[in-house]
Amino acid sequence: MKAIEAFYPLLRTPKKIIITTHQKPDGDAMGSALGLYHFLVKTGHDVTVITPTNWADFLDWMPDADKVIDFEAKKDAALVLIQSAEILFCLDFNVLHRTKHLEKHLEAAEGIKVLIDHHEQPQESAFQFGISNTAKSSTCEMVYDFIMQSERPELLDVTIATCLYTGTMTDTGSFRFPATSASVHRMVAHFKDLGLQHTPIHDNIYDSFLENRLRFIGNALLNRMEVLYEYNTAVMSIPRADIIQYDIKTGDTEGLVNYLLTIKGIKFGAIVIDRNEERKWSFRSKGDFDVNIFARNHFEGGGHKNAAGGRSSDTLEKTLEHFYNVIPAYKGALQ
Numbered sequence: 262m263k264a265i266e267a268f269y270p271l272l273r274t275p276k277k278i279i280i281t282t283h284q285k286p287d288g289d290a291m292g293s294a295l296g297l298y299h300f301l302v303k304t305g306h307d308v309t310v311i312t313p314t315n316w317a318d319f320l321d322w323m324p325d326a327d328k329v330i331d332f333e334a335k336k337d338a339a340l341v342l343i344q345s346a347e348i349l350f351c352l353d354f355n356v357l358h359r360t361k362h363l364e365k366h367l368e369a370a371e372g373i374k375v376l377i378d379h380h381e382q383p384q385e386s387a388f389q390f391g392i393s394n395t396a397k398s399s400t401c402e403m404v405y406d407f408i409m410q411s412e413r414p415e416l417l418d419v420t421i422a423t424c425l426y427t428g429t430m431t432d433t434g435s436f437r438f439p440a441t442s443a444s445v446h447r448m449v450a451h452f453k454d455l456g457l458q459h460t461p462i463h464d465n466i467y468d469s470f471l472e473n474r475l476r477f478i479g480n481a482l483l484n485r486m487e488v489l490y491e492y493n494t495a496v497m498s499i500p501r502a503d504i505i506q507y508d509i510k511t512g513d514t515e516g517l518v519n520y521l522l523t524i525k526g527i528k529f530g531a532i533v534i535d536r537n538e539e540r541k542w543s544f545r546s547k548g549d550f551d552v553n554i555f556a557r558n559h560f561e562g563g564g565h566k567n568a569a570g571g572r573s574s575d576t577l578e579k580t581l582e583h584f585y586n587v588i589p590a591y592k593g594a595l596q
Contacts, residue, residue, distance in 0.1 A: 262383075268375055268390040269411055271348065275305045279346040279372070283354035284313040284361040285511060288466060290353040291320045291329075292428025293377070293400040296421045297350060298325065300408050303416045311339050313363040317512020322465045323427060324420050332363050346372040353400040355380035355563075357387050377403050380564055381553055395565065398440040401428030405448050422452035427462055434519070435463075438567070470513070477507035478517060486521070492588050493595045494529040495521035498581050501535040518543040528595050531584065535577040542571035542580075550594055559587050 280298055282290035294310045301308045310329045320326060332339045343349070349372045351357075357364045367374070368387070376383060376391030379400055383393040397403050405425050408417050426449065433441045436449075453459075486497045499514070514534060521530030522545055529552070530545045542560050544552035545568055552569040556562030560571025560580075573580035 262376065262385040262388045263390045265375070265377070265390055265392040265407065266410070268373075271373070272301075272304060272306070272411070275307065276347045277342075277345055277372075278306050278308045278348045278350065279343055280308065280310045280350040280352060281360060281363065281367070282310075282312050282352050283359040284363075286312050286314075286316045286320075286353070287428075287512075287515065288320065288431030289399045289401055289428035291316055291323060291326065292424045292426075292431075293352045293404045294329070294350075295323055295325060296401060296424035296428075297352065297377075297404050297407070299418075299421045299424065300404075300413075300416060303418075304413055309342050311342065311363075313360045315511055317515060318510065319466055319469050319512055320427075323424060340366060343367070343370050343372075346370065348372055349374045351376050351378070351388065351391075352404070353378055353380075355383040355393065357384060377407060379403060382563065396440070396442075398438070398442065398445050399429045399432035401425040401432070402445060402448060417451075417455070419452075419456045422455050422457045423462065426452050426457055426459060427466065430459075430462065431466060440565075473507045474509070474513045477503065477509055477513065478520075480507070481517065482520065488524060488527070489588065490526070492529070492592055493526055494531070494588060495524055495527050496530075496581075496584060497521060497532040498577060499532065499534040500577055501537075504535070518545050521545070522547060529591075533573075533577065533580055533584070540573040540575065540577055540580045542573070544569045544571065550591070555591070559583065 278301055280294045282294050298308050298310050311332055312329055313332050315331050330339050343366055349370055351374055355378050357367055360367060374388045376388040377400060378393050379395055379397040381395050408414055481497060485499055488495045518530050518532040528547045528550050532543050534541050544556055546552045551566045553564050553566055556569040556571040560573055562569055562571025564570055
């Protein structure tokens with residue numbers, strides 16, 4: 262994978278460009294994709310954003326989100342675009358399998374693949390150009406850097422800033438996580454100078470859910486949570502029956518795992534949700550406990566030191582049992 266700096270000259274003439282993200286794109290994935298989309302359109306390129314799957318309703322307000330193609334919903338149209346693309350930007354994922362059913366089509370695509378991502382252990386052989394920087398707060402911050410270091414930084418406007426602020430805000434936990442560096446605040450100051458209105462963004466992301474989600478969270482905290490004080494750990498398991506009962510949609514479980522870390526003394530929070538095809542894990546931690554390593558070692562996952570994900574093909578009961586079996590080995594690290 263060549264350095265991203267060597268890629269810039271390829272943007273001097275109009276290209277057919279695809280931007281894609283990981284499956285179930287979150288605020289950072291959608292924010293970075295749409296931010297880069299608006300920048301590349303302004304530079305004269307033919308650009309389409311294609312996501313592997315659908316996304317949360319609370320991201321629908323983002324500028325031109327209605328132009329994004331959901332691969333699972335419009336596979337034929339998406340494949341035509343992918344096969345004809347000269348450049349494919351891959352944002353906010355480190356390995357191709359995080360794009361679910363889109364993986365094999367990205368592998369087969371003849372266009373130049375460019376990685377912009379902040380997760381550990383990138384699949385460098387899959388990309389011709391790129392940058393992977395785990396010290397960055399978000400992929401949105403990296404897209405900001407990409408724009409500012411390009412030949413047309415003056416094209417950054419409030420629309421692009423709105424997209425990039427959204428992903429930075431969500432991936433930093435509203436700027437409270439350790440990765441919120443001084444450069445993040447300088448970036449936000451730049452956005453504010455451009456005219457960014459941050460309050461509506463917070464309202465759209467955090468204050469636009471339906472009543473059923475709040476009742477779901479209440480049930481989860483009351484009936485699905487166990488606190489393992491011996492290991493300074495809290496774990497929550499969500500059965501499929503709860504998903505159905507409360508009519509939970511994509512994005513409704515976003516941030517649920519963070520509640521576990523609000524308990525005094527808890528250093529490790531884990532939540533497993535029974536999805537149709539697999540059980541999905543989310544891990545969060547405080548301090549030096551590395552959930553990226555934990556996820557890679559036990560649940561086919563990975564991510565960041567303090568935020569990672571995983572999966573299991575076992576039943577909910579068996580994957581939860583596996584969690585309980587391995588957690589004693591980490592007692593020393595959690596005390």
